[in-house]
Every structure is written in C-alpha cells, then in structure tokens.
Amino acid sequence: MNATESDLLGRIPTELFVAGKWLPGSGGTFPVHDPATGVVLAQVADAAPSDGAAALDAAVGAGRDWARTAPRRRAEILRRAFDLVQEHAEDLALLMTLEMGKPLQEARGEVGYGGEFLRWFSEEAVRIDGRYGASPEGNGQMVVTHRPVGPSLLITPWNFPLAMATRKIAPALAAGCTVVVKPPALTPLTTLMLTRLLEQAGVPEGVVNVVTTTKSGAVCGPLISDPRLRKLSFTGSTEVGVRLLEQAAGGVLRTSMELGGNAPFLVFEDADLDAAVDGALAAKFRNIGQACTAANRFYVHETIAEEFSRRVTERVAAMKTGRGTDDGVDIGPLIEPKAVDGVAALVDDAVDRGARVRTGGARGEGPGTFYLPTVLTDVPPDAEVMRQEIFGPVLPIATFASEGEAIELANSTPYGLVGYAYARDTRRGQRLIEEIETGMMGLNVGVVSNAAAPFGGVKQSGLGREGAREGILEYLETKYTLMPSPYA
Structure with missing residues (x-):
C-alpha cells in the first residue's frame, strides 16, 4: 500500500x-x-x-x-x-x-x-x-x-x-x-x-x-x-x-x-462482427464480469461462430490481469476466495461436459483472488455455466441455427434482467425486442445502464x-x- x-x-x-x-x-x-x-x-x-x-x-x-x-x-x-x-x-x-x-x-x-x-x-x-x-x-x-x-x-x-x-x-x-x-x-x-x-x-x-x-x-x-x-x-x-x-x-x-440475471447475448449471421466483438467484451468483462447485467450465455449463429470465437479469443488472451491500481490492467481480482472457487467449478463442469478452453480457464497467480479471463466454446446446454449466473470473467459460447431457436434459448431461464442482440436486420431487431423476455435490452450495444433509463427485470x-x-x-x-x- x-x-x-x-x-x-x-x-x-x-x-x-x-x-x-x-x-x-x-x-x-x-x-x-x-x-x-x-x-x-x-x-x-x-x-x-x-x-x-x-x-x-x-x-x-x-x-x-x-x-x-x-x-x-x-x-x-x-x-x-x-x-x-x-x-x-x-x-x-x-x-x-x-x-x-x-x-x-x-x-x-x-x-x-x-x-x-x-x-x-x-x-x-x-x-x-x-x-x-x-x-x-x-x-x-x-x-x-x-x-x-x-x-x-x-x-x-x-x-x-x-x-x-x-x-x-x-x-x-x-x-x-x-x-x-x-x-x-x-x-x-x-x-x-x-x-x-x-x-x-x-x-x-x-x-x-x-x-x-x-x-x-x-x-x-x-x-x-x-x-x-x-x-x-x-x-x-x-x-x-x-x-x-x-x-x-x-x-x-x-x-x-x-x-439475479442470466443475460443472453445473441449474434446473428447478419451482425456487424467487429461491433459484436466489442459489445461482447463490454457486456462480459465490465466489472470483471461481476455484474447482474453481465452477458452470461453467448449464442452465435453456427455460420459465424468460429470467426466470432477466434476474434473474441484473440482479444481476451491479450487482457492484463492484476491489481486494479496498476497501469494497463483490464481484469482485477474477484471479490473473495469463494467467488474464485465458484467460477473455477463452473469452468471445470463445462470442460467435463465437452467444452473447449480457448484461453484462460485457470486461477491467476499471486496472493489475490484472481481468475484468468476465459473463453469457452462448444459449450453444451446442460453445462452449469449456461444455467447459473457466472459473476466472473468467463465467456461461454454455444451456437444456434435459426432465429426461433435463438429466442427459445434466450428465454430458457427463470431470469429476465437484460438481453443483448446483434443483427443488422431492423425487422428482426423489432421482433427480438418483442420476444425476448427481459426488462432491458441492448440491441447492437453492449452496455445499457443509464441514470435516465428504467433499470430492472422480469420473472425472477x-x-x-x-x-x-x-x-x-x-x-x-x-x-x-x-x-x-x-x-x-
């Protein structure tokens, strides 16, 4: 100090x-x-x-x-x-x-x-x-x-x-x-x-x-x-x-x-991928992932999933972990030791069920409560990381084949705080606003909080x-x- x-x-x-x-x-x-x-x-x-x-x-x-x-x-x-x-x-x-x-x-x-x-x-x-x-x-x-x-x-x-x-x-x-x-x-x-x-x-x-x-x-x-x-x-x-x-x-x-939240992040085949990657990083890693508004489940159209995953992994792998007062730090510590244990357990469960670690996937070094920023792909729907609020720097990616499937996946949770979606088609955007069961939504944006906007959710x-x-x-x-x- x-x-x-x-x-x-x-x-x-x-x-x-x-x-x-x-x-x-x-x-x-x-x-x-x-x-x-x-x-x-x-x-x-x-x-x-x-x-x-x-x-x-x-x-x-x-x-x-x-x-x-x-x-x-x-x-x-x-x-x-x-x-x-x-x-x-x-x-x-x-x-x-x-x-x-x-x-x-x-x-x-x-x-x-x-x-x-x-x-x-x-x-x-x-x-x-x-x-x-x-x-x-x-x-x-x-x-x-x-x-x-x-x-x-x-x-x-x-x-x-x-x-x-x-x-x-x-x-x-x-x-x-x-x-x-x-x-x-x-x-x-x-x-x-x-x-x-x-x-x-x-x-x-x-x-x-x-x-x-x-x-x-x-x-x-x-x-x-x-x-x-x-x-x-x-x-x-x-x-x-x-x-x-x-x-x-x-x-x-x-x-x-x-x-609590379990925010879905949808990326459609017509999305601006550069914007979607930027939005994903903002929605996931703000506050070290310790936010109720943090994107929790990433669903990417199967035709662009590998390219999206590659770009995200490249950016996440470059993130610096350390004490928040140090220059250039992107990812600080989690709040306490049991938070690290919880995140580690979610990642281990996903890997045991077939998920692939693209970067991270381990505890950080040093005396603090660090967990490395992580990207998981091929995450199965029954993995706990897709069912529980992560509250940590872990970005799990799964795929979908159609708009209907994406909406069903987004709504397949008892929570409904916020959802995110990236798509160029404005009519699709309107449908998503109507169909996704959340109190808030980011359409082609990764951060929604504003003092002038009503903050809150539906369901649980x-x-x-x-x-x-x-x-x-x-x-x-x-x-x-x-x-x-x-x-x-």
Missing part, C-alpha cells in the same frame, strides 16, 4: 452514521480487505440489532419534517451532493478499486454513473406531479396526489458500491423519504465516504442513516418487521431476495427487488424499477381525493 492509498484510507469514516452522528457499533468491528492483496484496509463498525433499531428511530423521527421540506430544497441538497462527488471523484474511484478490485479506469466510470443518479433525481424532486379534473359523471372533482412512502430500508450490493447506493438513496430523498442504508460488509467504505459527502451537502440529521454489519439478518430482520418501516429496496441474489419478500409480506411493505430477476422517472415513483404513494363539484 502506497502513501496515497494510506492517506485516503485515513480520511474515510469507519463508524455508523445515525441521527447525524458518527457512532461506534455495538458489535465491535470487522475487517475490510483488498481482494488483490488480502491486506486489511480498515476496521469498520459492526452494528448490532440495537444499532439498527436506533437508525430506524432516527429515520422515523426525521420523516415528517423531511417529507414537508420543499422539493426545491431537497433538489438543492442532492445537487450539492452531486457536485461533491465530482469534486472527490479520484478519491472515490481509488477507494472502490481498493475495496472491490475493479480497474481504476472502470471505477472512474462508476463515479460518473453513480453521480448521475444524484443529479437526475435532484431534477426529478421538483417534478412530482398529480392531476385534477371532473369525475366522468360530473358530480365531483378528482384530485390525485403523490406523497412519500415513508421510512425506507435500502440494502445495497458489493459490486457497484457507489452507484448502487446513489441509485437508491437519491430517489428516496427526492421523494421525501428518510432511509436506513445497510451497505455490503465486503465493500462498505465507499458508502461511508458517500455518506460523509451527503452530510456535507446539508442532508438533515436522521434523513440518511447507515449501519454497517456482518450480521445482516439479525440487524435487518427486526427493521423489516417493524410497522414503522414502509419500504424495502434490495439488490442482490434471487435467493436472498425471495427470503426478504417473504419477510416483507408480513407488513405489506412496498418492495423494489433487483435480483426482480420487481420494480430504479433510475428514470420510474425510480422516484417507487418511493411515492398515490392518493386520490374526491371533492364536490364547484357547479353542484
């Missing part, structure tokens, strides 16, 4: 943030590691259930005043938070690289993406509207308004520690909701730094509360069952999401669930949407009032 990194880490808060104060956790501390080296970066407060209860108390206590705060005032605070994120962009990027492992250039990209949610929802805060009009029968005037849902629990994942926090916090605050944020234990430091910036931006006491913990169930369970909580937003695995939905059902909570990939106008609606209740007609 160099002096710049040590200086940054010395400036990052490591305590809980409750009711506008930084406090030690009641459960001691836990270490945060650099996955590229195994070095402990910081010891962070480990919240106990009592800390979670205090955070909800603070959110409830601040709820009425924040809901009544003028939308313009809320907008100005979010805009100041955006400006502060830009001002501290290099620190945030380096911090993400240290605790999560992604290459520094990608971390800089996440700062831009994550900051946009603060700017976007600062603009949406003043656009919460309603409507007024006569009832169809003419016997009254109907007024439809929107009001904040109320105190919200936001559970964020480790893979995009800034963007996933801003994507939830910004619309909640814009809508007038107070929040309790539970960051991931693997990458809590970025959220803590963001919290300090929100504090500096003027967020009032109790509006944003942050509890870091290694005991998620023990801390979050009582909050979910507390009748004062009115909203739960979670990003993570479908398995955990299902359990949270079961818990949320008891209080009939509003829920937003951004869950989740409920609700984040980002765009839809994102703020997730934190608003609709209220209808009937008044007598002024002409009665």
